[in-house]
Amino acid sequence: xTLDADTIRHMSETSVSIELETEDMTLNIGxxxxxxxxxxxxxxxxxxxRCFDVRPVIGxxxxxxxxxxxxxxxxxxxxxxxxxxxxxxxxxxxxFIVAAEKLMELEVPERAQYIRLILTEMARISxxxxxxxxxxxxxxxxxxxxxxxRERERVLDLLESVTxxxxxxxxxxxxxxxxxxxxxxxxRKLAQDLPAGFLQxxxxxxxxxxxAVDELEDLVAGNExxxxxxxxxxxxxxxxxxxxxxxxxxxxxxxxxxxxxxTEDYLPYDRFDFDVITGENGDCWDRWHVRxxxxxxxxxxxxxxxxxxxxGDLQAKVxxxxxxxxxxxxxxxxxxxxxxxxxxxxxGGNGPYRLxxxxxxxxxxxxxxxILEGILVPDIIAVMGSLxxxxxxxxx
Amino acid sequence: MPGWVTDLFSNxxxxxxxxxxLVALMIPLVGMIIGxxxxxxxxxxxxxxxxxFAGGRWGWAQLIADGVKFFQKEDIVxxxxxxxxxxxxxxxxxxxxxxxxxxIPFGPNLIFRDLDVGIFYALAIxxxxxxxxxxxxxxxxxxxxxxxGLRAAGQLIAYExxxxxxxxxSVILAGTxxxxxxxxxxxxxxxxxxxxxxxxxxxxMIASLAELSRIPFDMPIAESELVMGYLTEYxxxxxxxxxxxEFANMFTLSAIAATLFLxxxxxxxxxxxxxxxxxxxxxxxxxxxxxFAMIWFRWTFPRFRExxxxxxxxxxxxxxxxxxxxxxxxxxxxx
Amino acid sequence: xTSSPSDTETHDGGAQETEAPEHPLQGFADRVAEAVGGxxxxxxDTVKVRIPAEGWVAAHQTARDDLDLVFFSWxxxxxxxxxxxxxxxxxxxxxxxxxxxxxxxxxxxGDLVVMSTDxxxxxxxxxxxxxxxxxxxxHEREAYEMFGIQFAGHPNLIHLxxxxxxxxxxLRKSYPLLSREVKPWPGAVDVEAxxxxxxxxEPSTENPEA
Numbered sequence: 039x040t041l042d043a044d045t046i047r048h049m050s051e052t053s054v055s056i057e058l059e060t061e062d063m064t065l066n067i068g069x070x071x072x073x074x075x076x077x078x079x080x081x082x083x084x085x086x087x088r089c090f091d092v093r094p095v096i097g098x099x100x101x102x103x104x105x106x107x108x109x110x111x112x113x114x115x116x117x118x119x120x121x122x123x124x125x126x127x128x129x130x131x132x133x134f135i136v137a138a139e140k141l142m143e144l145e146v147p148e149r150a151q152y153i154r155l156i157l158t159e160m161a162r163i164s165x166x167x168x169x170x171x172x173x174x175x176x177x178x179x180x181x182x183x184x185x186x187x188r189e190r191e192r193v194l195d196l197l198e199s200v201t202x203x204x205x206x207x208x209x210x211x212x213x214x215x216x217x218x219x220x221x222x223x224x225x226r227k228l229a230q231d232l233p234a235g236f237l238q239x240x241x242x243x244x245x246x247x248x249x250a251v252d253e254l255e256d257l258v259a260g261n262e263x264x265x266x267x268x269x270x271x272x273x274x275x276x277x278x279x280x281x282x283x284x285x286x287x288x289x290x291x292x293x294x295x296x297x298x299x300x301t302e303d304y305l306p307y308d309r310f311d312f313d314v315i316t317g318e319n320g321d322c323w324d325r326w327h328v329r330x331x332x333x334x335x336x337x338x339x340x341x342x343x344x345x346x347x348x349x350g351d352l353q354a355k356v357x358x359x360x361x362x363x364x365x366x367x368x369x370x371x372x373x374x375x376x377x378x379x380x381x382x383x384x385x386g387g388n389g390p391y392r393l394x395x396x397x398x399x400x401x402x403x404x405x406x407x408x409i410l411e412g413i414l415v416p417d418i419i420a421v422m423g424s425l426x427x428x429x430x431x432x433x434x
Numbered sequence: 435m436p437g438w439v440t441d442l443f444s445n446x447x448x449x450x451x452x453x454x455x456l457v458a459l460m461i462p463l464v465g466m467i468i469g470x471x472x473x474x475x476x477x478x479x480x481x482x483x484x485x486x487f488a489g490g491r492w493g494w495a496q497l498i499a500d501g502v503k504f505f506q507k508e509d510i511v512x513x514x515x516x517x518x519x520x521x522x523x524x525x526x527x528x529x530x531x532x533x534x535x536x537x538i539p540f541g542p543n544l545i546f547r548d549l550d551v552g553i554f555y556a557l558a559i560x561x562x563x564x565x566x567x568x569x570x571x572x573x574x575x576x577x578x579x580x581x582x583g584l585r586a587a588g589q590l591i592a593y594e595x596x597x598x599x600x601x602x603x604s605v606i607l608a609g610t611x612x613x614x615x616x617x618x619x620x621x622x623x624x625x626x627x628x629x630x631x632x633x634x635x636x637x638x639m640i641a642s643l644a645e646l647s648r649i650p651f652d653m654p655i656a657e658s659e660l661v662m663g664y665l666t667e668y669x670x671x672x673x674x675x676x677x678x679x680e681f682a683n684m685f686t687l688s689a690i691a692a693t694l695f696l697x698x699x700x701x702x703x704x705x706x707x708x709x710x711x712x713x714x715x716x717x718x719x720x721x722x723x724x725x726f727a728m729i730w731f732r733w734t735f736p737r738f739r740e741x742x743x744x745x746x747x748x749x750x751x752x753x754x755x756x757x758x759x760x761x762x763x764x765x766x767x768x769x
Numbered sequence: 770x771t772s773s774p775s776d777t778e779t780h781d782g783g784a785q786e787t788e789a790p791e792h793p794l795q796g797f798a799d800r801v802a803e804a805v806g807g808x809x810x811x812x813x814d815t816v817k818v819r820i821p822a823e824g825w826v827a828a829h830q831t832a833r834d835d836l837d838l839v840f841f842s843w844x845x846x847x848x849x850x851x852x853x854x855x856x857x858x859x860x861x862x863x864x865x866x867x868x869x870x871x872x873x874x875x876x877x878x879g880d881l882v883v884m885s886t887d888x889x890x891x892x893x894x895x896x897x898x899x900x901x902x903x904x905x906x907x908h909e910r911e912a913y914e915m916f917g918i919q920f921a922g923h924p925n926l927i928h929l930x931x932x933x934x935x936x937x938x939x940l941r942k943s944y945p946l947l948s949r950e951v952k953p954w955p956g957a958v959d960v961e962a963x964x965x966x967x968x969x970x971e972p973s974t975e976n977p978e979a
């Protein structure tokens with residue numbers, strides 16, 4: 039079915055004539071809408087409560103990252119890249135930095151890698167807690183929002199104490215992480231490590247997060263209405279998911295046990311013991327459940343990392359002006375939303391020749407036309423919420 | 435009471451004026467109190483504080499401030515809207531609520547008018563709000579409102595039936611449809627009817643939540659999907675009507691439930707002459723309990739989908755209510 | 770992170786390498802290249818297989834069916850051009866072309882291969898991959914609007930991000946970055962040193978050993 043300009047702009051109304059012939063209605067959901075996670079527009083043709091054709095219209099948030107990265111130097115790109123998926127800010131920087139370090143053939147100190155890993159897992163907890171806050175709200179339950187966001191504040195406080203920023207930490211540097219400086223003129227020239235007491239605070243916060251996850255599970259998981267709204271709704275078969283490039287918890291909820299933390303070596307995940315959570319049916323319930331359990335796994339990883347973090351430098355020796363030698367590489371990472379990857383084409387200059395950003399939510403919502411076919415209007419919201427996308431990630 | 439007061443109020447017009455004034459005062463007052471209770475209670479359930487700044491540390495003036503705010507807003511009517519229908523809809527919804535107050539007994543002699551068909555009248559007049567909601571949804575010239583209005587039509591009509599049927603059990607036990615008569619029957623029997631009519635009570639509470647369009651039955655409003663459903667285009671003064679109507683309706687439906695099932699203004703062990711003064715307080719205490727339950731449900735549950743909602747009404751509540759009536763009738767005849 | 774050589778398998782039947790140990794992905798790369806008829810190379814842990822443009826769709830079909838590379842990660846292009854309007858030009862001259870790339874992976878070990886082919890610089894056309902991988906739909910639309918690549922057989926080749934009336938292909942090297950036209954880069958602010966902690970004007974102390 040082609041959607042030309044007239045079809046999209048045509049606002050037909052339901053009309054009842056003597057023969058009870060009704061027309062279908064074209065409903066615009068978005069771009070300003072409480073539930074579209076940003077400026078996403080869905081053009082839906084509905085017949086009563088059932089919609090039979092949904093076309094997403096994206097691009098309202100296109101900021102031109104790939105073109106922008108061609109005119110920036112590597113440290114500058116680090117500052118802008120964490121705004122792609124702003125809910126899990128720190129996790130966006132890591133694969134880019136790893137790609138640049140790969141081309142420079144740098145050995146990143148162990149301590150820096152551990153810090154990166156801890157902060158990435160905190161970003162994952164933060165992102166999944168936002169999901170747990172907003173998804174029940176879209177179904178109508180307003181209370182888990184407050185509980186989940188309250189716990190998220192603990193994680194954000196930890197992130198802030200280390201990096202100085204809650205959402206856009208900008209903490210990675212080529213070769214390691216930013217050497218944190220203490221305040222005061224005396225210690226200005228000394229590199230100071232993680233703030234004092236950070237490791238113990240992390241341990242305490244992780245215990246509280248675990249308790250909160252139990253609470254959330256009690257509040258939401260057993261609720262019959264939530265089960266009725268999410269079980270069997272929006273089923274995504276695994277073959278369709280992989281063909282569209284759906285990744286992350288969405289793919290794992292469909293039963294495919296594929297976690298890039300286990301298969302890639304951008305961070306030392308192989309030293310830690312954690313499970314890959316999968317779902318059974320690939321419906322909205324499974325997607326919710328996988329994300330909730332992943333918070334527990336992330337807490338496990340953080341607890342192990344905090345107990346075994348080695349001492350050492352925070353950054354390898356790099357020249358003041360970073361020039362990355364010629365080469366091409368693709369580094370993919372398991373971001374909270376899915377697979378995030380950077381294909382870096384470098385020509386030996388200050389900045390990349392081409393940076394292709396593979397963002398998770400772009401592929402995740404490309405299945406919307408497929409999955410929303412023949413679905414009821416309230417279920418559109420349930421399915422969209424369960425895919426957990428962010429428009430910055432979609433549009434870059 | 436001094437003689438001149440009773441003489442004054444025995445004049446029909448004066449007593450009518452007095453009653454109208456009382457109703458006109460009660461509705462906003464009740465609406466504001468319940469609204470404030472909702473804000474504070476929901477805050478407590480959500481680890482928040484709620485209104486804090488308006489009127490000292492308790493924030494009791496919050497709703498007064500909200501009322502004034504709504505009053506002084508611009509009256510916006512969408513260009514394509516059907517103006518007379520658009521303007522009348524909120525009034526109809528409010529009328530449906532206010533008219534219910536007429537038959538609620540606050541004490542042995544404290545009722546606006548004790549109709550013989552009290553409960554029948556109450557249920558019939560509360561359906562007037564349904565028409566008001568439909569009018570609001572249609573006349574707003576907005577697709578979201580239309581969908582909200584259609585959902586409201588389906589839901590409210592579907593839940594009228596369980597509401598009515600649930601009440602019949604109590605009526606059978608009381609033997610009369612007059613509200614005062616029902617309370618008197620409970621006083622004579624010595625126990626509130628909920629002891630035997632718990633099924634009816636449960637159905638009535640669920641159906642009244644649906645009639646109020648509150649979560650878990652707020653598909654017509656469905657904030658996260660339809661912006662505000664049939665209320666989307668209403669702002670200012672007219673929105674205030676809807677807003678107040680919802681809270682006042684909570685009060686009136688809970689009062690009807692308290693009267694029919696919980697014994698109304700009577701508590702076991704309270705002597706008759708005290709009831710004339712303590713009656714309203716007892717009734718309001720029971721109403722507050724029920725309203726608290728409604729607020730609790732709202733903030734705990736998500737919302738039903740439209741078809742699940744309809745399935746609940748037609749396949750569960752209606753058969754249960756019919757069984758309840760049959761069993762009650764049998765037992766009444768046999769015992 | 771450096772690429773760590775592994776001492777596990779050699780896929781060429783047991784003959785030991787006398788020079789540097791083989792890259793762990795070499796076997797995978799050779800297998801893919803042989804099946805789709807292209808030439809492999811491994812750059813910095815990324816397996817890349819170059820395919821002639823005629824065999825593009827068939828190669829992907831083989832990859833999906835025979836090599837179990839069912840996960841469609843992304844599709845994009847690189848504009849190899851000697852004239853650049855925004856950014857730095859290439860250090861040495863290249864043959865001007867549009868290089869189209871897809872990244873495919875399996876969902877068991879995460880082996881990823883980047884398939885690449887070269888298209889003409891002026892009017893790149895290639896058959897669409899939507900029949901092989903349904904996810905190519907949106908990626909091809911993005912490549913169409915950003916680079917001007919025509920995908921033959923695509924059901925809905927219209928703009929994805931950009932407004933319908935937009936003219937031009939932004940990611941081409943010949944497309945200028947308009948804000949640079951207005952304000953030259955780097956601006957004066959950007960070469961100024963970061964102020965010191967007490968407001969003094971000393972340079973940044975970020976890499977003291979550098």
